[in-house]
Amino acid sequence: xxxxxxxxxxxxxxxxxxxxxxxxxxxxxxxxxxxxxxxxxxxxxxxxxxxxxxxxxxxxxxxxxxxxxxxxxxxxxxxxxxxxxxxxxxxxxxxxxxxxxxxxxxxxxxxxxxxxxxxxxxxxxxxxxxxxxxxxxxxxxxxxxxxxxxxxxxxxxxxxxxxxxxxxxxxxxxxxxxxxxxxxxxxxxxxxxxxxxxxxxxxxxxxxxxxxxxxxxxxxxxxxxxxxxxxxxxxxxxxxxxxxxxxxxxxxxxxxxxxxxxxxxxxxxxxxxxxxxxxxxxxxxxxxxxxxxxxxxxxxxxxxxxxxxxxxxxxxxxxxxxxxxxxxxxxxxxxxxxxxxxxxxxxxxxxxxxxxxxxxxxxxxxxxxx
Amino acid sequence: xxxxxxxxxxxxxxxxxxxxxxxxxxxxxxxxxxxxxxxxxxxxxxxxxxxxxxxxxxxxxxxxxxxxxxxxxxxxxxxxxxxxxxxxxxxxxxxxxxxxxxxxxxxxxxxxxxxxxxxxxxxxxxxxxxxxxxxxxxxxxxxxxxxxxxxxxxxxxxxxxxxxxxxxxxxxxxxxxxxxxxxxxxxxxxxxxxxxxxxxxxxxxxxxxxxxxxxxxxxxxxxxxxxxxxxxxxxxxxxxxxxxxxxxxxxxxxxxxxxxxxxxxxxxxxxxxxxxxxxxxxxxxxxxxxxxxxxxxxxxxxxxxxxxxxxxxxxxxxxxxxxxxxxxxxxxxxx
Numbered sequence: 001x002x003x004x005x006x007x008x009x010x011x012x013x014x015x016x017x018x019x020x021x022x023x024x025x026x027x028x029x030x031x032x033x034x035x036x037x038x039x040x041x042x043x044x045x046x047x048x049x050x051x052x053x054x055x056x057x058x059x060x061x062x063x064x065x066x067x068x069x070x071x072x073x074x075x076x077x078x079x080x081x082x083x084x085x086x087x088x089x090x091x092x093x094x095x096x097x098x099x100x101x102x103x104x105x106x107x108x109x110x111x112x113x114x115x116x117x118x119x120x121x122x123x124x125x126x127x128x129x130x131x132x133x134x135x136x137x138x139x140x141x142x143x144x145x146x147x148x149x150x151x152x153x154x155x156x157x158x159x160x161x162x163x164x165x166x167x168x169x170x171x172x173x174x175x176x177x178x179x180x181x182x183x184x185x186x187x188x189x190x191x192x193x194x195x196x197x198x199x200x201x202x203x204x205x206x207x208x209x210x211x212x213x214x215x216x217x218x219x220x221x222x223x224x225x226x227x228x229x230x231x232x233x234x235x236x237x238x239x240x241x242x243x244x245x246x247x248x249x250x251x252x253x254x255x256x257x258x259x260x261x262x263x264x265x266x267x268x269x270x271x272x273x274x275x276x277x278x279x280x281x282x283x284x285x286x287x288x289x290x291x292x293x294x295x296x297x298x299x300x301x302x303x304x305x306x307x308x309x310x311x312x313x314x315x316x317x318x319x320x321x322x323x324x325x326x327x328x329x330x331x332x333x334x335x336x337x338x339x340x341x342x343x344x345x346x347x348x349x350x351x352x353x354x355x356x357x358x359x360x361x362x363x364x365x366x367x368x369x370x
Numbered sequence: 371x372x373x374x375x376x377x378x379x380x381x382x383x384x385x386x387x388x389x390x391x392x393x394x395x396x397x398x399x400x401x402x403x404x405x406x407x408x409x410x411x412x413x414x415x416x417x418x419x420x421x422x423x424x425x426x427x428x429x430x431x432x433x434x435x436x437x438x439x440x441x442x443x444x445x446x447x448x449x450x451x452x453x454x455x456x457x458x459x460x461x462x463x464x465x466x467x468x469x470x471x472x473x474x475x476x477x478x479x480x481x482x483x484x485x486x487x488x489x490x491x492x493x494x495x496x497x498x499x500x501x502x503x504x505x506x507x508x509x510x511x512x513x514x515x516x517x518x519x520x521x522x523x524x525x526x527x528x529x530x531x532x533x534x535x536x537x538x539x540x541x542x543x544x545x546x547x548x549x550x551x552x553x554x555x556x557x558x559x560x561x562x563x564x565x566x567x568x569x570x571x572x573x574x575x576x577x578x579x580x581x582x583x584x585x586x587x588x589x590x591x592x593x594x595x596x597x598x599x600x601x602x603x604x605x606x607x608x609x610x611x612x613x614x615x616x617x618x619x620x621x622x623x624x625x626x627x628x629x630x631x632x633x634x635x636x637x638x639x640x641x642x643x644x645x646x647x648x649x650x651x652x653x654x655x656x657x658x659x660x661x662x663x664x665x666x667x668x669x670x671x672x673x674x675x676x677x678x679x680x681x682x683x684x685x686x687x688x689x690x691x692x693x694x695x696x697x698x699x700x701x702x703x704x705x
Contacts, residue, residue, distance in 0.1 A: 069516065095516070101546075106539030109505010110512055113523075116494055117444065117513040136536070140499050141506065149487040149495060150478030151702035185703050209705035 046229060051084040051221035053195035054160075057202035058085070058122065060231065062092050065120060068206055069096040071107050072124025081126065082162075082221050104130050108137035108159065112211075115157035116145065120206060125161040128215060129175045134159070142211035143186030156209045158202070163191075164217035164255055164305060165342045165353050174342035174349075176305040178253075179312045181213045182282040188212040188236055189283040193257035195225040197280055200234030208236060217255040217305070237284035241293065245275035248299040248363050251290055251316055253279055256303040262356035263363060270360075272367050282312055290316065291323035298329040299366045303354050308336030330366040335359060387594065389664045395437060395593055396659060397673055399429040399652050402453045404674075404681045405462055406624075409452065409469065409483075413628040417689065419471055422483040425453035427623030430651035431556050432457035434596025435524060435616070438604045444492045444510040444523040446503035449484045450622075451496030454526050459491035462681060466688035473694040474687075480694075480702065492521075501527055501534030504553070508540040511551035511613070522550045522607045530561035532570055532577065541613070545581040550607035552600070553578065553615045556590060558622040563636045578615030590618030591651040594658070621645040 048056070062068045070088065072080070076099045079086035089097040100107045104125055111121040125131055131138065142155045163176035182189045188210050192198040198216065205212040242257055243264050250260035257278045264274035277293050279285060294300045300320050302313040313334035320332050338352040364370045387395070406426045412418040425432065428450075436445065436457035447454040455465060460476065468475025469483050476486050487495035494510060497503040507525030514521035531537055532555070544551050561569050575587045584606065588595050596618060603614040623646055625633055633642075659665040665673075 067517075101539070101542055103539035103543065105536045106505060106508075106543060109536055109540060110509035110543065111505075113446075113494070113506035113509020113511075114513040114516070115509070116506065117510045118517055119513045121509075136499055136502060137505055141497075141502060145487075145495065146705050147702045148477060148481040148485040149489075150476070150480045151705070152477070152489050153487055153495065154705045156705075188704070 045226040047224045048195055048227050049221060050195045050198055050216070050223045050225070051082060053199035053227050054084050054202060054216060055086065055088065056227070057199045057206070059088060059091065061203055061206045062088070062096060065206075067118060068120045068122065069098065070122045070124060071098040071100050071111060073100055073102055073126055075099060075124050080124065082218060084216075084221060085124070104133035105137055108134035109141065111157045111159070112137055112142045112145070112155055115142075115155045115211070116153050120156050121158070122206065123157060123159045125159060127173050128161045128163045128177050129172050131159070131161055131177055131181070131213070138181060138187065138211070138213070139184050143184045146210070147186060154209045155211045157211045158205045158214055159211070160202075160214045160216065162218040163215045164219045165337065166349060167219060168344065168346060168349065170344040171341040176215070176254075176307075176337060178213070178215045178282060179306045179310070179315075182312060182315070186211065187283060188281065190214045190236065190281050191254040192216070192280060193220075193242070193252075193254055193278050195223065195227050197234060197240070197278070199227055200232050201236065201280060203233045204236050207233070212236070215254060220255050223258075234280070236281045237286055239280055239286035239289040240278045241275065241289065242278045243274070243276040245273040245297065247273045247297055247367050248301065249275045249277055249290075249293040249297045250301050250303060250359065250363070251277045251279060251293075251320075252303040253282065253312060254305060256305055256354060259354055259356050259359055260303055263359035266356060266360045267363055270364065270369060272363060272369055274363060279316070282315075285316070285319065287319050287323060290319060294320050294324040295327045298327050299363075300328075301333045301335060301359060301362055301366065303335045303359060305337050305353060307339050308334055309339045311336045333362055333366060335362065387597075391437075392659060392664050393673070395433055395597070396652075396655055396665070396670070397677060398433045398437070398457055399593065399655065400674060400677045401462065401681070402429045402432065402456050403652050404677050405456060405465065406452060408466075408681050408685050410624070410628050412469070412685070418469055420482060421627045421629065422452070422469065423450040423627045424622075424624045425450050427645065427650070428556055428558060428590065428620045429453055430593035430596050430655070431554065431590045431618045431620055432526070434593045435526075435552075435554055435600045437597055438600035439492070439522065439524065442492055442519075443521050443604075444494050444507065444514075446494050446507040446510075446523070446525050447486075447496035448503070448527055449496065449498045449500070450528065451484065451486060451526070455486045455488065455493055455496065458488070458493050460486065460488050460493065461684075463684035463687045466685050467691050470688050470691070471693060472688055472691040474691045478694050478698065478702075480698075501531035501537050503527070504531070504534070504537045504540045507553075508544050508549060508551050511544065511549040512547065514550055515547075520550075520608045522552065522604050524552045524554055526554050526556065528561075529555055529557040529559070529566045529570065529574065531555070532566075532574060533561070538577070538581075541578060541581045541583060541615070544613040545583050548610060548612035550610070551613045552603050552607060553583075553613065555615065555617045556620055557617055558620050560622060560626070560637065562626045563630070563633075565636065575615065575617050583613050583615050585615040585617070587617040587619070590620035591649045591654060593651060593655050621649060623650075
């Protein structure tokens with residue numbers, strides 16, 4: 001087991017491939033719909049990277065449905081700077097894996113128009129920071145067209161992009177802006193944490209009749225995890241308990257799920273049993289799973305890599321306060337990215353994102369273990 | 371006369387309109403004219419929620435272009451979009467109902483004046499973001515090409531949209547990929563309350579030419595010219611020869627929106643008068659119909675009376691139509 005960075009987020013490069021007391025959970029329950037991969041005894045489960053899982057989901061959906069196509073900057077032969085789309089142009093040709101000019105607003109708008117008229121575009125926006133350039137097309141067009149037309153027109157478009165700091169990419173290539181789009185009615189927003197979830201959720205996103213913004217933590221593309229050969233999808237709007245615990249709930253998104261899991265490991269050594277809830281989609285938000293967990297544990301920390309101020313953590317903390325107030329033994333705590341532009345220098349950048357250590361320390365405080 | 375200059379003014383293609391076609395064009399233009407006059411009355415009578423942006427003065431553009439299209443071709447429209455919707459085939463009763471926020475409106479009252487969409491006539495929606503539909507029209511054209519149909523998409527926009535970057539992003543791609551899209555720039559000479567000359571550097575049409583897009587700049591008050599030019603551009607796009615840019619020079623007879631009455635600070639009264647008296651597309655075409663002996667004054671009066679009755683019945687329908695159930699407020703957020 002090695003780590004992709006030394007000090008921050010601490011994402012394990014490999015998620016467990018066989019049952020363990022902590023992860024994955026819900027083994028064998030409702031296989032193929034919303035849960036973890038089936039583990040057949042004696043048969044090793046295949047492990048692939050997060051990036052490969054995305055690639056597989058796209059390839060499978062493009063084979064299944066001729067209206068699915070990809071448009072974006074350097075998506076064809078280059079396969080994106082992260083090489084996530086490598087090989088797709090070879091199978092599907094340049095007509096379906098379309099290299100575009102550097103025109104984020106333009107390709108998003110073209111995606112909206114194509115989606116309204118019978119296609120299922122997957123628009124690739126290289127860095128999440130660049131969704132700012134697509135905002136009119138996402139917020140004023142894609143999100144509202146179904147509603148404004150009284151339910152007649154639909155925009156079945158997926159906009160894939162990235163989030164996540166600590167790649168030493170500085171302020172304009174490191175933000176996690178999923179809260180922006182989560183704020184807008186009409187959009188769905190996916191923030192997967194594992195290769196298994198990424199594949200199943202992306203397939204559902206492509207099949208969804210609504211515009212879906214799909215955020216991939218660029219630091220997780222090499223993260224490995226079990227993904228079965230068999231086809232499966234995961235419905236949007238179903239959270240997943242990634243680890244069962246009894247003293248505190250760590251509600252997390254995307255790579256922060258791994259921070260939470262690492263914190264839970266550390267807490268276990270100190271006698272604190274932490275449950276980890278991966279929300280998987282911020283819209284729709286599975287409030288019930290979150291609330292039920294906190295009713296059981298009575299304490300909660302919400303961890304997300306977006307800016308803390310007015311962020312995803314605030315929304316989920318409010319859901320908890322509303323739904324589990326009388327069960328709480330401590331204030332709900334929020335841990336997001338620091339409210340500063342992401343700095344370049346490693347010594348500065350590493351302070352801006354929650355770490356397993358900082359989450360564990362907060363959890364101990366809430367559980368009176370310090 | 372404040373006709374925008376263009377070095378690209380094209381020759382007038384010879385009109386081959388049949389009498390039936392010509393009278394249909396007249397009816398369509400008159401329908402838009404009387405519809406919009408009724409909208410203004412609804413506003414003045416405080417019967418319409420919100421505002422509306424009247425298309426009066428520009429009727430020849432919408433009708434001339436849309437009559438060159440098939441029903442399954444696409445259009446995207448603007449905040450000043452009633453004319454485009456009607457020209458593409460929308461029914462006046464459901465248009466009025468939408469303007470009044472009624473359930474029987476094209477969007478169940480959820481869109482209103484600036485967002486009328488009607489997929490049955492290929493109308494992908496009016497758009498209240500200036501230039502906001504350029505991507506949608508271009509995407510629809512790309513979709514048509516990918517699906518192997520010969521549909522064409524028309525993107526209507528005013529010259530105000532020339533200030534928006536999205537337009538240039540998608541014109542670049544439309545030209546690169548030879549997409550069947552026609553960008554129809556209606557230069558009514560005013561970006562809201564500001565002359566386009568204060569906002570637009572260089573020549574309008576050369577902006578599209580820079581992308582290698584076939585470009586025409588014409589008199590938008592002449593419906594025969596608009597129609598004949600559009601036919602050429604549409605057929606060209608249908609054959610796979612790529613996008614076109616059609617600049618139609620026109621004039622907005624009323625204000626930016628209903629209630630924009632005091633316009634003296636941005637344009638002179640005598641300029642308005644000159645356009646209304648000499649460059650009214652409906653009057654010009656009526657004169658041509660009479661001169662070419664396709665209609666006499668009596669027939670034109672009869673058409674006007676029929677159209678007025680039709681508009682009156684439609685607005686009565688809309689006024690009496692029920693509002694949507696309040697429970698609909700959170701329906702159609704997601705498909």
